[in-house]
């Protein structure tokens with residue numbers, strides 16, 4: 226009997242720890258949060274990139290929780306101003322079709338908004354192989370992407386801000402500087418022209434950047450840039466921008 230109680234206590238302790246992550250330091254909600262998403266879709270059996278897929282029901286639960294908990298949805302460009310406590314920026318990388326067919330309606334339902342970091346030449350591209358040649362199985366290349374028309378509809382709703390994610394989802398560390406410029410500044414220019422939109426925010430492909438890349442992003446006229454380092458900074462001046 227004692228053994229059974231001890232096992233149950235252990236299970237509850239492990240479950241509670243995983244669920245509530247009590248060991249993590251709490252950081253004041255005056256620090257804005259940035260949440261990164263890719264696809265809002267069900268997992269694909271045995272697929273490599275299921276970590277990029279968030280189930281639609283789970284995504285809705287997350288957005289509803291934020292709304293019910295009193296968080297204000299902001300755009301990444303709003304981070305340049307002093308944000309109210311409990312501000313959260315939702316972001317989507319790459320430009321998957323489900324951002325329109327699924328996420329858009331959920332954002333509307335909860336009066337939320339988001340920043341879309343769009344790859345210009347996104348259709349049929351297997352960009353995971355740019356970073357790791359062994360990933361040449363075409364999984365991300367086969368995923369349907371947003372058409373320009375979808376993006377226009379999303380921007381017209383006033384719920385989305387357009388950000389840049391290079392022309393081809395380039396692996397920046399592997400490129401000479403002229404090609405980096407083409408990807409960073411050229412990608413920004415092409416998005417701005419195609420959508421007649423202001424494109425002032427940049428997301429580093431794969432979250433990777435070096436000191437030179439930060440300079441090129443700044444030179445291209447971007448005012449904010451995001452990467453994939455997890456956590457909440459306690460010093461918002463200690464960032465690449």
Ligand SMILES: [Zn+2]
Pocket residue numbers: 318319390394430431
């Ligand atoms: Zn990406």
